[in-house]
Amino acid sequence: MGNEQLAIHGGPKVKTKPFGTGKRFGDEEIRELKEALDQNTLFYHSGNKVKTFLERFNELYGIRYSVAASSGTAAIHVALGAAGVSVGDEVITSPITDQGTLIGILYQNAIPVFADLDPRTYNMDPKSIVDRITPKTKAILVVHLAGNPADMDAVMDIARRYKLKVVEDCAQSYMTRYKGRCVGTIGDYGCFSTNDFKHISTGDGGLVTVNSGKEEDFRVVHAFADKNYQRLQGEVFRELNYLAPNYRMTELQGAVGIAQLKKLPEICEKRHQYGERMTEGIRDLPGILPPKVTEGGWSSYWFYMLRLDGSRLNCTREVFSSALGAEGIPNHPGYIPEVVYRQPLFQKRQAYPGSDFPFCLSETSYQPGICPEAEQILATAVRLPISEFFTESDIEDMVRGIRKVALHYAK
Numbered sequence: 288m289g290n291e292q293l294a295i296h297g298g299p300k301v302k303t304k305p306f307g308t309g310k311r312f313g314d315e316e317i318r319e320l321k322e323a324l325d326q327n328t329l330f331y332h333s334g335n336k337v338k339t340f341l342e343r344f345n346e347l348y349g350i351r352y353s354v355a356a357s358s359g360t361a362a363i364h365v366a367l368g369a370a371g372v373s374v375g376d377e378v379i380t381s382p383i384t385d386q387g388t389l390i391g392i393l394y395q396n397a398i399p400v401f402a403d404l405d406p407r408t409y410n411m412d413p414k415s416i417v418d419r420i421t422p423k424t425k426a427i428l429v430v431h432l433a434g435n436p437a438d439m440d441a442v443m444d445i446a447r448r449y450k451l452k453v454v455e456d457c458a459q460s461y462m463t464r465y466k467g468r469c470v471g472t473i474g475d476y477g478c479f480s481t482n483d484f485k486h487i488s489t490g491d492g493g494l495v496t497v498n499s500g501k502e503e504d505f506r507v508v509h510a511f512a513d514k515n516y517q518r519l520q521g522e523v524f525r526e527l528n529y530l531a532p533n534y535r536m537t538e539l540q541g542a543v544g545i546a547q548l549k550k551l552p553e554i555c556e557k558r559h560q561y562g563e564r565m566t567e568g569i570r571d572l573p574g575i576l577p578p579k580v581t582e583g584g585w586s587s588y589w590f591y592m593l594r595l596d597g598s599r600l601n602c603t604r605e606v607f608s609s610a611l612g613a614e615g616i617p618n619h620p621g622y623i624p625e626v627v628y629r630q631p632l633f634q635k636r637q638a639y640p641g642s643d644f645p646f647c648l649s650e651t652s653y654q655p656g657i658c659p660e661a662e663q664i665l666a667t668a669v670r671l672p673i674s675e676f677f678t679e680s681d682i683e684d685m686v687r688g689i690r691k692v693a694l695h696y697a698k
Contacts, residue, residue, distance in 0.1 A: 293695055295613035301688040302615025302681075309676035311488060315549070319542035329538040331355065332518045337541030343548050344494060348469050352497040352505040355536035356512050359458040359480025362493030364391030365534060366476035367426065369495075369508040370452040372397050375648040376425035380456075381411050382626040382661045384430045387480070388456050389627060393638045394532075397425065398649040401628050403658040407579035409433065409592065412660070413441035420445075423649065426452040431460035431470045434558065434587040435580055439465045439473045446474075454478060459589035461486040462555035466583040471496050476508070481540070486554050486587065487547035489540040555587040557675040561682050562588030565671075568686030573697040574599035575689065576667075592622060592670045593689075602696040608669055610695070616688035619670045626661050628653040 292298030323329065323336045331337035337355050345353055356362040372378060374396040380388060382401040392399045403415040409432045416427060427446060429437045437455075446453045453474030457463070461479065463470045471477025481492035495512070497505045510517055515531040517524035563586075566577040576594040580586045595604050602610070608620040632638060633653040636646035656662070671685060 291691055291695070293610050293613065293692065294615070295610045300613070300615045301691055302684045304680070304684075306617075306681050307674070307676045307678040312543070312546075315546035316543050319546050320539060323538045323542040326538065331536055331538060331541065334538040334541075336538040336545060337536050340541040340544040340548065341494070343545060347548065347551070348472055348496065350472055350496055350498065351500045352502075352508075354495045354497065354505070354508045354512050355541065356493035356495060356534040357536055357540075358387070358491045358534070359456075359478060359482060359485075359493040360387035360390050361512070361532070361534035362478040362480070362495045363388060363428070363454065363456060364394055364532065365508060365512045366454045366478050366495050367391045367395055367397070367428070368511045368531060369497075369504070370426055370454060370475060372425050372452070375423060375645060377421060377423040377649060377651065378426045378428050379411075379416055379419050379424060380428035381430040381432070382628055382658045383409060383432065383623065383664065384456070384627060385458070385623075386627065386630075387458070388428060388430055392428070393645070396645040396648075398423070398645060398651055399628075399633075400424070400649075400651050401626070401653075401658055401661075404661045404664060405438075405579075406594075406660045406664060407576065408435055408437075408581050409578065409664055410435060410437040410581065411442070413438055413445060415658075416442070416445055420449055420451075424449065424451060426454055427474075428454045428456060429474065430456045431463055433578070433592060434460050434463050434562070434589045435578065436460065436463050436465035436470045436584040436586070438581055439468075439470070440583075443473065452476075458485060461551055461587055463587045464585040465581065472498055474498065481544060481547070486558070486589065487544070487551050489536075489543040489547065492536050492540040492544065493534075554675045558588040558673050559586060561673050561677060562586055562591055564679075564682050565591050565673075565686060568683075569593070569689050569693070572690060572693040575693050588673045590670055591673050592668050594664065594667045595669060597667065599698055600693070600696045601698055604667060604669065607692060607696065610692045611669070611688055614688040614691060616685050617672055621665050621668050622670050623665065625665060626658060628657065629655065 457471040458480035477496035
């Protein structure tokens, strides 16, 4: 195939048939929504849909307690607040993530600190985590990127040694497993998103797992998501001891979640199969570095992101991406435009207009180069979509397209 003319140069395209598509929502969601409306209340505490959604989620994940929230961003804020993260504390996290990972840290007037990443798994490097720990460190906020589990044995060992809380950001990693355990059940808290761009969707929404299994911890999390109201078992206490937001999930979100949750195992299994087939099909190519699943891990592939070794290819990342697109294979050079600490908020050290608080409480640096591996990942990555609605033929076409382009540009 190395001699085959690229489509970008006038040759035949690899992908000529449309990718498989499907409907995410159907009659099951409609039935659940009608039942929610027939309750004559959409308030989570008065209705049964959010409660049922949580019960089903707990059964699926093998846990005792979880709390619903209005978004994945809210779920992370709730977990951090419940963990006791407060003014001036430092929270170590990943520099390749959505800003939703960071908002809760700053809302607690704490300081995000960025650890570097493993160049092939794209998850936090345990050595870099240790290097970032100071007397102000309160928690590690682990991001399981794109369905791939982080090295949780190492993370939990660090947390025990330094007496830190662990919050898992599982927004992109439903049903992802690490050594047989679902991510989100290993740290102190696990946080999930049900926005419209995740494995399952309720439009927006989130979940927090409470992994101690202790009722008192569950009560703290539950209250923090609801203005510190205590609404369990019919009781309603309004004692306000500290600030907590209103991040309640509605019965409409819970209703859709019940129907979506039934589809989740099949969705994740299909994505896993497709992601593994992609790696198998391209692992021998010169200049192509497939993503590496963490040892002992099982990925549910929210997307597929490979890297290019420029020393073995006669093209730039942008040329490679354009050539692949011309073959009919959708892709995007990179993931987020740059590591999050390059955003103006961090470069100006300004979370609030006209103020340097809470950054003034820390000497944390956000200079270019503090996470060199993360910066290189974004500079060399090519991201491809994976969908449970794709067909096996679609995946084979994607493999063929990558092979065609890589072999053409191989040195």
